[in-house]
Amino acid sequence: MSIPHQLERADLLCKQRGVRFTPTRRNVFTLISGYQGAVSAYDLLDKLKELEPNAKPPTVYRALDFLLAQGFVHKVESLNAFLFCEHFDEHHPMQLLICNQCGLVVELHDEAINQAFEQQAKLNGFVITNQSIEAHGQCRQCQTTERQC
Ligand SMILES: [Zn+2]
Ligand SMILES: [Zn+2]
Structure with a gap:
């Protein structure tokens, strides 16, 4: 999906929710949506400085x-980085597959995994307030490249 279209959708959601989509928030949104994988706050800051020279870490x-x-x-907790969500207008369960080689992050939405996880938490008398399910490995592309070498 193109960035302007995503920006429009985000704009609309912010209006519906009554929250302010300020120029800085929009800039960071646009920057992060341009990344394939996860990006660190400091990389975003470097890019943001090109648009807003006064940007500081707290800004980002x-x-x-x-x-x-x-x-x-x-x-992305295990990378201490951030990932743009393509389907941000719906609330969804999330699991991440992270390629150690090229940095690709695949977002999965398997309700069954989440339910099993919550079920196990409940059995242990645990209330989950936030969770992250992340797996590291090699993406299909990187496995193929390696075999060709
Ligand atoms: Zn998502
Ligand atoms: Zn890869």
Whole structure:
């Protein structure tokens, strides 16, 4: 999906939710949506500085907090990085497959995995407040490239 279209969808959601989609938030949204995989806050800051020379780390972190709260991005805990969510207008279960070689991150939405996880938590008397299910390995593309070498 093209970036302007995503921006329009995000704009509409913010209006519906009564939250402010400020220029900085929009800039960070646009930057992060241009990445294939996950991106760190500092890489985003470098890019943001090209648009907003006065941007500081808190500028980026505040914008990311907003985007996380709105569900526009996901946090990749094991990489301490952020991932643009393609389907941000629906609430969804999430599991991540992360390629150690090329950095590709595949977002899965398997309700059964989440339910099993929650079920096990319940059996242990545990209430989950936030969860991340992340697996590291090699993507299909990287496995093929390796075999050809
Ligand atoms: Zn998502
Ligand atoms: Zn890969």
